[in-house]
Amino acid sequence: MLDVAVIEEAAAAEASLDPIRSRILAALAEPGSAAMxxxxxxxxRxxxxxxxxxxxxxxxxxxAEERRKGNVTERIYRAVATxxxxxxxxxxxxxxDPSRAPDxxxxxxxxxxxARLVQEVGSLLTGTSRAGRRLATFGIDAEVRFATAADRAAFADELAQAVADLVGRYHDEAAPEGxxxxxxxxxxxxPAPSSAAAGTSAGPEQQSGGTHTTESDAGQEHRG
Incomplete structure (x- = not known):
């Protein structure tokens, strides 16, 4: 069973969003038959x-398996992912499409x-999973608490400059095997826990001290 499965087809997405089917998917984290x-x-049933x-x-x-019980064959199913x-x-x-109005x-x-990250990495993950291969990725997940909005802006500027320097140092447009x-x-x-639970978006005055998160993820793209 996979940790995460990516649903890319509209019909499959519709099927998964049905309330009863989503309950069945959750229940099939542990294999079971229709009767179970x-x-x-x-x-x-x-x-x-x-x-x-x-x-x-x-x-x-x-x-997952078929169990013979007298003249009846019991089919045991499992979800393909948790x-x-x-x-x-x-x-x-x-x-x-982030290219429409970059800001x-x-x-x-x-x-x-x-959304583009989910789409691209999801597509690559589906392909490599079917081929029995691993997808090369790298992610960073960290939290930083800013004292002021000015500090947050300064952090963003320094981060942008650091990334630009690294990209300039390692990017090789002419590499034939790149x-x-x-x-x-x-x-x-x-969001504050209460806001997230209620599904609402909270303003700065509702946040727990203006906490932020920084996240980076690089997904490998296969060419040719």
Whole structure:
């Protein structure tokens, strides 16, 4: 079972978002049959069977084993992953494109960068998983607490300069065997726990001391 599976097809995304099917996916972190799931979830077995067939059709669950009980064969299913991420490619016609209006200070552009990161890394991860290979990535996750907004701005300036220096030092456009990588560095305010639980966006006065997070991730792109 994978830690994370990427859903790239619109039909599969729709299937996973159905409330009953999402409960079945969660329950199948531990393998089970339709009868076992019906008991766990308090649902009719016939309904569970129907939803299992749909989830299997979209490759969100898989057959783990078959058990023979007299004249009956019991099919045991398991989820293909413990968690799922829906790629923006599932909404290809309306997925965010950060190249449309690049603006380092725009939260919407930042969100578009994140969407592109999920789409690109998700696609690469799906391909390498099927080939039985590992995807080369590197990530940094850290928190920094700024005393003032001026400190935050100064930090952003120094970070931008440091990244520009590193990119200039290591980028080799003429390398015949080189592979292109994309690096995304983000800085955003961490919502207070109460705001996150309520699904709301809190202003600076609602935050716990203006805490921030810095995150960097580089995903390998395969060329040719």
């Amino acid at each position: 799931l019906a008991g766990r979830l308090g649902l009719p 016939q309904k569970v069977n129907y939803h299992l067939e749909e989830l299997e059709r979209h490759r969100l669950v898989e057959l 968690s799922y991420v829906i790629s923006p490619s599932a909404l290809a016609a309306v997925s965010p 380092q200070l725009s939260a919407r552009w930042f969100l578009a960068l994140g 592979r292109n990588h994309r690096m995304v560095i983000g800085l955003h305010q961490i």
